[in-house]
Structure formats: structure tokens, C-alpha cells
Amino acid sequence: MKLKTLVAATSFALASVLTTGAHAAGTLNVAIHQDPGNWDPIATFLVSWGAVGSQVFDGLIMRTPDMKLVPGLATKWEFLDNNTKLRFTLREGVKFHNGEPFNADAVKFTFDRLLGDEGKKGPQQSNYNAIEKVVVVNAHTVDFLLKNPDPVLLTKLAGYGAMIVPPKYITEKGSAYFGANPVGTGPFKFTEYKPKVSLSFERNASYWGGAPKLDNLVYRFITEPATQAAELQAGRIDVANQIPLAMIDTLKKDSKLAVQSMDGPVALAMRYNTQRGIMKNKEVRKALTMAVDRDAIIKSILLGNAKPIASFQGALSFGNDPALKPLPFNPAQAKAMLAKAGVKPGTQIQIDFRGSDSNFREVAQAVASYLQGVGIVASLKPYDTNVLLNDIIPAGKTGEMWQNQWGGWTFDYDNTAYSMYYTKQRWNPFDDDAKLNALLHTQRNTWDQAARKTTLQQIARYVADEALEMPLYSLNTIYGLNKRAKNLALPADGRFRFVDASVD
Numbered sequence: 288m289k290l291k292t293l294v295a296a297t298s299f300a301l302a303s304v305l306t307t308g309a310h311a312a313g314t315l316n317v318a319i320h321q322d323p324g325n326w327d328p329i330a331t332f333l334v335s336w337g338a339v340g341s342q343v344f345d346g347l348i349m350r351t352p353d354m355k356l357v358p359g360l361a362t363k364w365e366f367l368d369n370n371t372k373l374r375f376t377l378r379e380g381v382k383f384h385n386g387e388p389f390n391a392d393a394v395k396f397t398f399d400r401l402l403g404d405e406g407k408k409g410p411q412q413s414n415y416n417a418i419e420k421v422v423v424v425n426a427h428t429v430d431f432l433l434k435n436p437d438p439v440l441l442t443k444l445a446g447y448g449a450m451i452v453p454p455k456y457i458t459e460k461g462s463a464y465f466g467a468n469p470v471g472t473g474p475f476k477f478t479e480y481k482p483k484v485s486l487s488f489e490r491n492a493s494y495w496g497g498a499p500k501l502d503n504l505v506y507r508f509i510t511e512p513a514t515q516a517a518e519l520q521a522g523r524i525d526v527a528n529q530i531p532l533a534m535i536d537t538l539k540k541d542s543k544l545a546v547q548s549m550d551g552p553v554a555l556a557m558r559y560n561t562q563r564g565i566m567k568n569k570e571v572r573k574a575l576t577m578a579v580d581r582d583a584i585i586k587s588i589l590l591g592n593a594k595p596i597a598s599f600q601g602a603l604s605f606g607n608d609p610a611l612k613p614l615p616f617n618p619a620q621a622k623a624m625l626a627k628a629g630v631k632p633g634t635q636i637q638i639d640f641r642g643s644d645s646n647f648r649e650v651a652q653a654v655a656s657y658l659q660g661v662g663i664v665a666s667l668k669p670y671d672t673n674v675l676l677n678d679i680i681p682a683g684k685t686g687e688m689w690q691n692q693w694g695g696w697t698f699d700y701d702n703t704a705y706s707m708y709y710t711k712q713r714w715n716p717f718d719d720d721a722k723l724n725a726l727l728h729t730q731r732n733t734w735d736q737a738a739r740k741t742t743l744q745q746i747a748r749y750v751a752d753e754a755l756e757m758p759l760y761s762l763n764t765i766y767g768l769n770k771r772a773k774n775l776a777l778p779a780d781g782r783f784r785f786v787d788a789s790v791d
Contacts, residue, residue, distance in 0.1 A: 344450035344471035411448030527767035551764030572754035574624035598747035601761030606700030606743030632662035637686025642669025683716035
């Protein structure tokens with residue numbers, strides 16, 4: 288990236304954003320698996336929020352369905368003063384849904400709030416702490432003063448926490464009201480929220496990128512994949528974001544329906560509790576990884592809707608090294624390694640996983656079966672997802688192995704690697720490795736993307752050599768669709784934006 292170069296301009300194509308064409312009345316019905324419970328951009332880290340948030344909010348920078356960064360509420364940006372200042376030129380004539388103007392004051396308010404006490408209450412603040420402050424230059428120009436490099440900052444500014452919010456509305460109504468009655472500058476206006484049931488929007492006819500073709504957009508919160516599939520078959524929803532893998536072929540055979548499966552950002556691994564029992568020995572950890580046939584799991588349980596991984600990231604991730612190969616499935620060698628390490632047949636371990644994830648339950652059972660083949664007795668312990676994520680993992684209370692699933696929303700290994708391996712991070716309750724910390728710090732503090740990529744690949748190889756986890760697979764993003772819905776432009780990261788969509 289040439290940081291001194293003016294990065295973008297209004298000539299930059301906004302194929303998925305700037306729209307023209309006739310208005311086609313209709314309502315699109317979409318199922319998502321989870322109600323985040325709060326629609327404030329600084330209050331969430333959930334993919335299900337992202338699936339909705341881009342309908343009502345815009346960022347200064349936006350991401351297209353094919354993951355390119357393009358101008359959003361900013362028309363251009365440039366790095367100044369030896370990359371310590373990031374200047375944005377703002378789009379003019381834009382208004383929030385409540386009528387208040389979008390301008391430099393709104394950008395400053397958004398980031399003062401995110402980086403201040405209000406932001407401390409949510410999970411987003413740490414993604415943006417390279418920003419020291421935002422300075423208003425004039426009504427349509429702002430400077431971001433940076434206290435340290437963040438080579439992923441532009442991507443993050445297209446992320447959830449950086450969505451621009453209305454100052455007057457939030458000041459008058461308060462954050463709690465805003466969280467249940469969101470207002471942004473996006474293509475759809477919020478109309479009704481029924482917690483755990485549905486969320487409804489109407490078209491923003493004044494949208495700066497061109498009015499959506501749909502009249503209305505309705506999200507229904509449907510937790511069970513089988514129920515989503517049934518509703519899709521019944522014609523009561525048009526887009527399903529969770530369907531049982533075993534039903535894919537059935538849905539494909541229905542002339543009214545379609546299924547799209549594509550590379551996605553979500554990766555899964557079995558992390559090792561390196562402080563507990565036999566897992567203290569990295570040769571044991573390698574042996575257990577070699578004992579499990581992950582290719583067979585992908586083929587038989589996931590029906591091919593995933594890719595094997597050698598590090599905790601998929602092929603779309605910056606820093607992924609295609610030359611790094613997964614440890615091979617070799618149970619005979621695994622048994623020999625375990626014997627050499629003094630691990631006795633019948634040794635017991637515990638695997639913790641999200642109990643509500645029926646697909647992963649089968650994966651966990653398969654892993655336990657493979658480990659049984661090399662003499663390890665693995666018991667499976669399902670947890671409520673929130674309990675596992677909030678009470679067990681961060682507190683270091685896991686069994687010897689535990690399920691870790693990571694969204695990789697920046698499509699950059701930095702976010703995953705730093706969160707997983709840097710000492711005392713929330714998702715790293717066990718490891719304290721000075722060499723790994725130094726590598727993570729080095730890549731995070733340079734703007735040189737080629738150098739970063741080299742360091743990120745070093746990190747992946749180091750983690751693989753230390754066997755801090757059993758890499759499993761990168762999941763495909765899968766959608767079930769009613770063919771009456773057109774021009775959906777489905778994104779790999781699940782962040783819908785139905786500006787061009789229409790229904791027959």
C-alpha cells in the first residue's frame with residue numbers, strides 16, 4: 288500500500304453501492320440465527336449484528352460483497368505527516384434517517400464515543416485504539432491522529448464499531464434507546480424491533496447511494512438451522528444463513544430454491560490447554576493432531592463445505608501461507624510419539640465445545656473417536672455458548688482441548704493471531720511466549736504490507752511448530768435462497784447489503 292498516495296476518489300467504482308434503476312416494490316424476508324439484542328455499533332462483535340448493521344449504518348469506508356474496500360461516507364483519504372495522520376474528505380449532502388446532517392462533527396462524535404467511556408462498555412474499542420483522537424478540519428474534512436501504526440486500520444474502519452452514528456439523536460435519546468431504535472445513514476430505515484422475533488426496515492428513498500429497490504426488509508431470528516430450511520421451503524423466508532448441511536441436496540432439488548456455498552472467513556480449531564497434563568508436551572500435542580483425519584471429517588461430516596487449514600485462518604486471510612501444510616494424518620506415528628513421550632494408553636482428557644452447534648458436536652465426536660484409536664480416552668463436555676465464551680475460556684478453566692471458532696472479520700491474520708496468542712489476551716488464557724509476542728508486535732507496528740506478510744507467515748509456522756492448536760478447517764459460507772429474490776450480491780462475511788435486491 289502506498290500510504291502517501293491518495294487512496295481513493297469518487298471515481299472509485301461502487302458497483303454494489305451506487306445504484307440506479309426502477310423501483311420494484313416488495314418485501315425481502317431474511318432469516319438470521321441470532322438476535323444480538325442491541326443495535327448500537329459499539330456494543331457487539333457478533334456476525335449476526337454485521338448481517339443487519341450494514342443496512343442501517345454506513346462507515347467512512349465500506350466493503351463490497353467481494354471484499355474490496357471502497358469509499359463510503361468518505362469520498363477519499365490520504366496518510367499525512369509520516370503516516371501519523373489520516374485525513375478523510377467527507378461526502379456532502381448526506382443526512383441521517385432522522386434528518387440531522389452527516390458532517391465532520393458526526394464523525395468526531397462517533398469516535399469520541401467509541402474511544403471514550405461509552406466505548407469501554409463494549410467489545411469494539413480495542414480494535415480502534417491506534418487512533419489518538421479525531422480533529423475537525425472543516426465541515427467536510429476530518430483528521431485521525433494516530434498514536435501508533437495499525438496496518439489493518441482501513442479495514443477496521445469498514446467494520447462494525449466504526450459505523451457513523453447521529454450525535455443529536457443519541458445525545459437526546461440516550462444510548463439505551465439508540466440500541467433498540469437504531470438510526471444511521473444507510474439504505475434502510477428502522478421501523479420495528481421485536482426482540483428474539485424480528486426486525487423490520489423500510490427503504491430510505493433519500494439514500495446517498497441511490498434508493499433501494501425493495502420497499503421493506505424483514506429479518507426473522509431463527510436459531511435452528513432445520514427451522515430456517517423449513518421456512519425457506521415453505522416460502523416464508525427468502526434468504527437463510529444457517530441450513531443443515533444434510534439438507535443442501537434436498538434444497539437444491541427444489542425448483543424454487545438455490546444454495547450458494549463459498550469460501551468464508553470462519554476458521555475452527557481445537558485449542559490445547561498447554562498448562563494441563565499431557566498437553567504440556569508439544570510432541571504430545573503434535574501426535575494428537577496427527578491422530579485425527581481432518582480431511583475425512585470435512586468430507587463425511589461437513590459434506591465438503593470446508594477447507595483444511597494449517598494455521599488458524601482461511602485462504603482469504605492476509606498472511607495465509609499456502610506453502611504451510613497441515614500435519615499429516617498418521618496414527619501409527621502418533622502412537623509412537625505418544626509412547627516416546629511416556630503417555631500411557633487409556634490416558635483421559637476432556638474436550639469442551641459449544642453444545643448448541645450440532646455440526647461441531649459430530650466433529651467433536653469424530654475427534655474423540657480418532658484419539659481413541661491412539662489410546663487416548665476423550666470425554667466430551669458441551670457448554671452453553673455464552674458460558675464457554677465468557678466464563679470458561681477467558682478464565683482458563685477449560686479441559687485439555689477446547690473448541691475455538693473465529694470469524695476473522697478483518698480478513699487479516701493479525702486480528703486472529705494477536706487475539707489468540709499474545710500474552711493475556713482474552714482468547715489466550717494459557718500461553719506466555721516472548722518470541723511469539725515479539726513477532727506479533729513487529730507485524731502490528733509496521734505499515735509495510737510485504738514485511739507484515741512475511742512476519743505473519745513466520746507466526747503461523749511458529750504456532751504450528753509449537754502445536755498450540757489442532758487446526759481443523761475453514762468453513763464455507765452457505766446461503767439457502769428463494770429464487771424469487773434477485774440481485775442479492777451475497778457476501779462471504781455474512782454482512783448483507785440489499786441495495787440492489789428485488790423480489791418477483
